[in-house]
Amino acid sequence: MARKHRPQQRSPLPRALFFDEKADRIRSCESKDAHPSYEVARAHALSNGMGDVLNAYECTYCGQWHLTRRREQAGR
Numbered sequence: 780m781a782r783k784h785r786p787q788q789r790s791p792l793p794r795a796l797f798f799d800e801k802a803d804r805i806r807s808c809e810s811k812d813a814h815p816s817y818e819v820a821r822a823h824a825l826s827n828g829m830g831d832v833l834n835a836y837e838c839t840y841c842g843q844w845h846l847t848r849r850r851e852q853a854g855r
């Protein structure tokens with residue numbers, strides 16, 4: 780038990796942040812259907828019988844609305 784945990788807070792990795800942003804963009808935007816408004820996104824979820832499962836959120840990348848499972852995004 781000689782090893783100690785290395786603190787990881789003091790080692791920012793710009794490359795990792797850049798990569799993560801790109802991955803996040805694909806995960807939360809490019810891989811999903813985009814809807815022009817909250818109402819349209821909600822209607823799409825309801826038409827699939829997923830109204831209780833999916834949340835609509837305004838995308839920071841494309842400015843449109845995507846659907847996500849509620850467990851992924853807590854809050855309202």
Ligand SMILES: [Zn+2]
Nearest residue numbers: 808838840841
């Ligand atoms: Zn988007």
